Amino acid sequence: xxxxxxxxxxxxxxxxxxxxxxxxFLGGRWxxxxxxxxxxxxxxxxxALLSIAALGVVVAFMGxxxxxxxVYNYSSTNLHPYYKFSGLWAGQRGSLLFWGLxxxxxxxxxxxxNRSRNRDLMPYVNGVLLAFLAFFxxxxxxxxxPFEQLGFTPTDxxxxxxxxxxxxxxxxxxxxxxxxxxxxxxxAFAMSALMVGRLxxxxxxxxxxxxLTSWFFLSLAVIFGMRWAYEELGWGGYWxxxxxxxxxxxxxxVATAFLHSVMIQESTGMLxxxxxxxxxLTFLMTIFATFLTRSGLIESVHSFAQNLTIAWIFLGCLGVxxxxxxxxxxxxxxxxxxxxxxxxxxxxxxxxxxxxxxLLGVAFAVTWxxxxxxxxxxxxxxxxxxxxxFFNQVNIPIGLILLALMGIGPVIAWRRASPRNLxxxxxxxxxxxxxxxxxxxxxxxxHFYALxxxxxxxxxxxxxxVEFWKGTRARARIEEENSFTAFxxxxxxNRRRWGGYIVHxxxxxxxxxxxxxxxxxxxxxxxxxxxxxxxxxxxxxxYALTYQGxxxxxxxxxxxxxxxxxxxxDGVDIGSITTERQLVLAVNPPQPISQVxxxxxxxxxxxxxxxxxxxxxxxxxxxxxxxxxxxxxxVNPLVPWIWYGGLILxxxxxxxxxxxxxxxxxxxxxxxxxGASTGTGAPGVGPNGEASxxxxxxxxxxxxx
Amino acid sequence: xGRDRRFFxxxxxxxxxxxxxxxxxxxxxxxxxxxxxxxLARAAASPETMEQGVKVSGMLVPGxxxxxxxxxxxxxxxxxPNDASVLLNxxxxxxxxxxxxxxxxxxxxxxxxxxxxxxxxxxxxxxxTKCGSRYEAMPxxxxxxxxxxxxxxxIG
Numbered sequence: 001x002x003x004x005x006x007x008x009x010x011x012x013x014x015x016x017x018x019x020x021x022x023x024x025f026l027g028g029r030w031x032x033x034x035x036x037x038x039x040x041x042x043x044x045x046x047x048a049l050l051s052i053a054a055l056g057v058v059v060a061f062m063g064x065x066x067x068x069x070x071v072y073n074y075s076s077t078n079l080h081p082y083y084k085f086s087g088l089w090a091g092q093r094g095s096l097l098f099w100g101l102x103x104x105x106x107x108x109x110x111x112x113x114n115r116s117r118n119r120d121l122m123p124y125v126n127g128v129l130l131a132f133l134a135f136f137x138x139x140x141x142x143x144x145x146p147f148e149q150l151g152f153t154p155t156d157x158x159x160x161x162x163x164x165x166x167x168x169x170x171x172x173x174x175x176x177x178x179x180x181x182x183x184x185x186x187x188a189f190a191m192s193a194l195m196v197g198r199l200x201x202x203x204x205x206x207x208x209x210x211x212l213t214s215w216f217f218l219s220l221a222v223i224f225g226m227r228w229a230y231e232e233l234g235w236g237g238y239w240x241x242x243x244x245x246x247x248x249x250x251x252x253x254v255a256t257a258f259l260h261s262v263m264i265q266e267s268t269g270m271l272x273x274x275x276x277x278x279x280x281l282t283f284l285m286t287i288f289a290t291f292l293t294r295s296g297l298i299e300s301v302h303s304f305a306q307n308l309t310i311a312w313i314f315l316g317c318l319g320v321x322x323x324x325x326x327x328x329x330x331x332x333x334x335x336x337x338x339x340x341x342x343x344x345x346x347x348x349x350x351x352x353x354x355x356x357x358x359l360l361g362v363a364f365a366v367t368w369x370x371x372x373x374x375x376x377x378x379x380x381x382x383x384x385x386x387x388x389x390f391f392n393q394v395n396i397p398i399g400l401i402l403l404a405l406m407g408i409g410p411v412i413a414w415r416r417a418s419p420r421n422l423x424x425x426x427x428x429x430x431x432x433x434x435x436x437x438x439x440x441x442x443x444x445x446x447h448f449y450a451l452x453x454x455x456x457x458x459x460x461x462x463x464x465x466v467e468f469w470k471g472t473r474a475r476a477r478i479e480e481e482n483s484f485t486a487f488x489x490x491x492x493x494n495r496r497r498w499g500g501y502i503v504h505x506x507x508x509x510x511x512x513x514x515x516x517x518x519x520x521x522x523x524x525x526x527x528x529x530x531x532x533x534x535x536x537x538x539x540x541x542x543y544a545l546t547y548q549g550x551x552x553x554x555x556x557x558x559x560x561x562x563x564x565x566x567x568x569x570d571g572v573d574i575g576s577i578t579t580e581r582q583l584v585l586a587v588n589p590p591q592p593i594s595q596v597x598x599x600x601x602x603x604x605x606x607x608x609x610x611x612x613x614x615x616x617x618x619x620x621x622x623x624x625x626x627x628x629x630x631x632x633x634x635v636n637p638l639v640p641w642i643w644y645g646g647l648i649l650x651x652x653x654x655x656x657x658x659x660x661x662x663x664x665x666x667x668x669x670x671x672x673x674x675g676a677s678t679g680t681g682a683p684g685v686g687p688n689g690e691a692s693x694x695x696x697x698x699x700x701x702x703x704x705x
Numbered sequence: 706x707g708r709d710r711r712f713f714x715x716x717x718x719x720x721x722x723x724x725x726x727x728x729x730x731x732x733x734x735x736x737x738x739x740x741x742x743x744x745l746a747r748a749a750a751s752p753e754t755m756e757q758g759v760k761v762s763g764m765l766v767p768g769x770x771x772x773x774x775x776x777x778x779x780x781x782x783x784x785x786p787n788d789a790s791v792l793l794n795x796x797x798x799x800x801x802x803x804x805x806x807x808x809x810x811x812x813x814x815x816x817x818x819x820x821x822x823x824x825x826x827x828x829x830x831x832x833x834t835k836c837g838s839r840y841e842a843m844p845x846x847x848x849x850x851x852x853x854x855x856x857x858x859x860i861g
Contacts, residue, residue, distance in 0.1 A: 163803060234800060350715070357719035365727050372731070373738055383738035385760050387818060387831075390734040394726045524777045524798070589810040593803050611800040612772045612779070630777040632800055 003065060006056015007147040010097070013049035014137045016042050021130035028123030028196075036123045040111050043126055046133055047104040054101045057094050057146050061087040067153040070094055070146045076159040078557055078586055083160050086170040090160060092294060092307070093146040095173060100136035102174075102181040107133065110185045110210070118206050124192035125185075132184055135317065143309055159587035168228035175224055176248060179217030180286040183251065185210045187283035190276060194328040199272065199335045204262055207279075209657060215259060216653040218252040223646040234594040236520075236607050236634040238642065241391040246370045247289035250363050254282040257359040260352050260409070267414060268349060269339025273329065274356070276336060280325040285363075287318045292370070344416035351409040358402050365394045396449050400456060403511055406504050407460035410467065428466065433459035453515035457508045464501045471498075491655060499656030506649030509641050516604075516638025524611070526630045535606075538637050543606055544568040545577070550613065550627050554620050557586040561617045563610050563629060567599065575599075579610040579631070583618045592618075600640050607634040736760050736818065741785040741793040748821055755821055762786070762816045763793060765834075767809030781807060783815050795819075797829040804834045 020042020027035030057070070061084040066072045070093045075084055089095040107129040114122050140146060163169070186207035193203035225248065226238040239245060258278040265271050295311030329336070344350070368375075369386050376384040411425040437455040445451050468487070476486035491498040519538035527533065529549040536542055548564040561581045567574050579597035583590050597608040614626040738760040739747065748755050763783030770781040777798055785791035795817060806813055819829035 234803065353715060354719070357715060361719055361723035365723060365730075368727055369730075372735075384735050385738040386731060386735050387760075390730045393734060394723075394730040397726060398723070526774060526776050589806065589808055591803065591806065594800065609800050611777050612774055614774050628774040630774055632777065 003056040003060040003068065003147060006053040006059075009049040009052035009056070010137065010141060010147070013046045013053070014134065014141060016049070017046045017130050017134040017137055020046070021127050021134060024123050024127035024130060028127065036126075039123060039126050039130070043104065043107050043111055043130060043133070046130070046137075047101075047108045050097070050101045050104045050133075050137070053097060053140075053146075054088060057088050057097060058085060060147075061085065064157070065153075066155070066157045067149050067151075068146070069148045069150055072150060072154055072157045074157070074160055076157040076586055079157075079160055080165075083165055083170065087160070089173050089177065090164060092310075093140075093144040093148075095177065096136060096144050097140045097146050098174070099177050099181060100133060100140060102177050103129070103136060103184055104133055106182050106185055110188075114206065118202065120196055120198060121189060121192040121203060121206070124195045125188040128188035128191045129184060132188075139310075139313065143313065159584075162582075162584040162587060162591055162593045163232055166228055166232045168224050168231065172221055172224035172228055175217050176221035179214050179219075179221050180251070180290070182210060182217060183214040183255070183283055183286055186214070186279055190279045191325065191328060194276070194325075194332050197332060197335060199276075199332060201266060204265065204275070208262065211255060211258060211262075211279075211282075212653065212657050215252070215255045216650065216657060218248070218255065219646075219653065220650055222248055222252060223643070223649075227643065230639070231596070231598070234596045234609055236522075236596075236609070236632075236636060238639070241366075241369070241388045243370045244289075244293045246366045246391075247292040249366060250289060251282050251285035253359050253363040253366070254278055254285055257356045257363075258282060260359075261356045264349050264352050270341075270349065271353075272336040272338060273333065276329055278356075280322070280329070284318060284322050284325075287314055287321065290314050291318060346412070346417040346422070348409060348412050348414045348417075351405055351412050355402065355405045355409060358398055358405065362395055362398050362402075365398070366391065369394070399511065400449065400452050403453065403456045403460060403508070406507065407456070407463040410501065410504070411463055425463070425466075429459045429462040432462040447515075447518040450515040450518040453511055457512050460504060460508050464505055467501060468498070495658055496656045499652045499654075499658075502652030502655060503649050504652075506645045506647070506652055509645030509648060511645075513638045513641035513643075513645055516636065516641065519637045521635040522632065524630065524632045526628060528628045533631070533633060535633050535635055537604060537635050539603060541570045543633075543635065544571075545608070545633060547629075547631075548576075550617060550629060552617055552620055552622055557584065559583045559585070559618050559620060561610070561613045561629075563613075563631070565597070565608065567606065577606065577608055579608040581610045581613050581618065602640060604635055604637040605639045607636055609633075738762070740787065741783060742788055742791045744793065744821055744827075745791065755823060758818065758820055760816065760818045761793065761821075761827060762814060764789075765805070765807050765813040765815050766792065767807050770805070770807040781815075783817075786814070793827050794825065795827045795829050795832075797832050799830075799832075801832060802834050805832070806834075 020039045023035045023042065024039030026032070027037075027039055059065075060068050060071050061075050062081065064071070064075065064077050066075075070091060071087065074087050074090045074094070083090075087094060089098045107126070110129070111122065111126060114125075118125075189203045189207045189210075193199055222245075225245065229240070230236075230238040255278075258275060261271055261278060262275055265275050291311060291314035294314065295307060369390050373383050373385045376382065407429060408426075413421045433455050436458040437451065440451055440454055445454070468490070471490045472483055472487045475481065475490050476483050479486065479489070481489065521535055521538065523533060523535045525533050527547045529547050532544050532546045534542055534544045545565045545567050548566060550561055550563050553560045553562070559582065563579050564576060565578070566576050577597040577599050580595040582593045582595060584593055594610060599606040599608075609632040611630045611632050613629045614621075616623065616626045617629075736758050737747075739762075741761060741763045744759060744761050761783075764786055766782040766784050770779065772779045777800075779797045779801055780795065781797075782792050782794050784793075795815075797817075797819075804813070805815070814835040816833040816835065817827065817829040818831040819827055821827050
């Protein structure tokens with residue numbers, strides 16, 4: 001009943017979205033308030049209708065309505081309700097509807113937040129949003145229908161791929177969709193600003209939080225995906241430079257570039273075309289990512305079936321959107337001229353610009369490597385491909401430049417850095433850099449990139465800690481607060497700036513986690529119970545793993561072979577660890593799944609894979625002669641830092657996003673045009689009483705410059 | 706346009722570095738992506754190419770997968786997607802991906818990176834499986850009468 005209603009709702013949503021889109025644009029063009037209002041109401045109506053449609057899919061899943069093709073393919077009666085619910089986004093058909101639902105929710109939110117602001121921009125914003133809503137609704141109706149029926153009702157569904165029955169996998173895709181869809185809003189604002197010709201700072205102010213929101217979700221999504229791969233795919237890695245992983249990274253890279261370059265525009269009025277271009281490019285990258293993921297055109301571990309219709313549709317969408325945006329930008333070029341000029345290569349503008357170019361460089365290299373097989377096949381007829389070695393070889397050096405810039409950008413002065421500014425801010429961090437470099441080298445770290453990552457990371461962390469310390473001290477003195485209160489207030493007064501620094505701390509820790517890969521250890525061994533395997537940790541101690549035996553269990557939904565190990569670290573018992581091989585019978589055909597055993601410490605993971613067992617074991621035999629099995633044991637140093645870093649990054653982004661006093665006031669932003677800014681458009685010595693010594697020195701050098 | 710000159714200098718500088726990195730990256734790491742037929746033809750025509758790293762994609766031959774618990778070694782065969790008579794034997798010494806399924810119930814495409822050895826065996830260092838059909842498609846063939854009867858039986 002409800003699924004049927006959902007399907008009807010989807011059909012009604014299409015004409016309303018198209019009609020609303022027309023009304024919105026006409027209302028904007030003719031300045032007709034009634035049409036504009038109707039257009040906005042259409043968006044709210046579409047949101048309600050898509051909610052009903054999504055509810056229909058969820059109800060179909062929860063009620064085991066296998067007469068629906070989609071439910072039949074992605075569920076079964078014995079599937080846990082949690083995974084039945086997440087069936088809404090488990091496959092292509094549901095996820096594109098879910099995409100539309102997210103987009104409609106964000107659109108409505110944007111309209112509501114701007115109900116009495118930016119009224120000149122909103123009709124076009126709404127028009128653009130409705131156009132994309134109509135696009136996704138059409139796909140859900142005509143290309144990947146979630147409500148398509150089989151014409152009969154099978155007794156049970158085919159079950160959900162057991163690899164997707166993982167906590168991270170249920171939250172990774174929706175987080176990614178939230179990131180992708182929320183970026184449509186800034187894009188719509190950008191297009192509207194171009195159409196209306198209002199290219200002052202307003203559209204940027206209206207979209208800044210949206211972009212940060214989108215960036216927050218994209219970051220989380222990428223990290224969740226890494227975590228899933230690490231836990232579930234069972235090869236000990238978290239990033240494979242797989243086309244789909246790359247696709248998810250591309251919009252993140254460009255959005256990151258924008259988040260930085262927009263500060264230059266806010267502080268100096270430069271780079272207007274550049275920023276406009278970055279918003280457009282980020283949005284195009286989200287479509288490109290969708291195209292790559294869902295077309296199945298490029299070899300990938302993500303197994304969406306190859307679907308040429310979807311490929312052409314998203315390619316077309318990419319072309320049309322890109323073309324329209326390009327024409328609009330060219331048309332409005334005269335309005336996008338810079339207010340100021342670059343003065344010095346030694347300035348924050350230059351550092352930020354370099355950061356932008358470097359981020360785009362990474363994005364370009366990743367795109368190139370991903371499309372390389374298609375490009376060579378098209379040009380030469382023979383397929384040539386590049387894999388992880390290519391991406392590492394290209395991106396590690398660029399990543400290190402980025403890391404260095406993360407330490408330089410926040411404290412170098414705007415416009416022109418004086419020798420005094422440089423000395424004051426960089427002398428100590430550079431000393432730390434050299435100190436850490438020397439220490440690591442003397443304890444035997446010889447891997448060039450790892451050495452540089454740790455030392456540069458220490459440099460960046462020092463810069464940030466010193467900034468926090470100076471800010472807290474200055475505030476404690478001026479406001480007569482204790483250090484802790486001063487620290488909390490400091491962050492609260494300029495959430496964007498300090499939140500940004502916390503994000504940097506997270507990124508540095510993640511980078512160090514990535515660098516740990518250089519010291520991965522691996523042992524592969526065939527073992528019988530009682531045998532012990534040893535593996536050396538790069539931190540110097542030795543793990544001894546004693547194989548205690550294999551036990552088999554049979555439950556209706558699966559057969560499990562569980563290998564038990566006791567672990568000693570330098571001769572001291574530290575507990576046990578299990579690793580499993582399962583044959584999941586709840587899917588048709590049955591699928592083997594490995595469940596790795598991971599033992600995490602603060603600095604490394606002991607990662608244990610049961611590689612092969614005798615087939616008899618999975619048939620249920622407990623016979624001792626089948627106890628022999630092969631194992632792969634890995635020591636993955638610093639992998640936990642990636643997750644800790646991710647957590648810190650998310651915290652920083654949330655601090656920046658938190659509504660309220662975090663955003664600089666309007667007057668403050670005006671004032672910052674003078675150049676006495678602290679880095680994010682907030683005043684150095686502002687109404688908030690925040691005046692760190694760096695701020696003062698920055699403003700002094702800026703004025704002198 | 707003086708202001709733009711520095712901007713473009715930076716742009717060109719970074720572009721040059723990135724281009725250089727991509728160029729060297731590609732030339733150092735690129736591998737030919739071949740079908741089993743192409744690989745065998747290439748090895749026959751120019752034996753010196755044999756030990757070069759290549760990427761090969763083929764269809765997994767049902768029932769060909771053999772593994773041992775004496776050592777971590779998987780052997781299996783893939784056939785050319787366009788010519789089922791061309792077989793390539795593969796050795797792999799790491800854990801296989803979970804979706805590796807030679808039961809024959811699914812069409813499994815295997816993408817491997819590795820070297821074709823003189824002995825006529827492909828030694829894979831990486832194995833990826835693609836089988837979209839595991840996740841989707843194949844709406845159940847309608848079996849109205851039997852299915853209904855089965856249903857009734859269950860309920861009864």
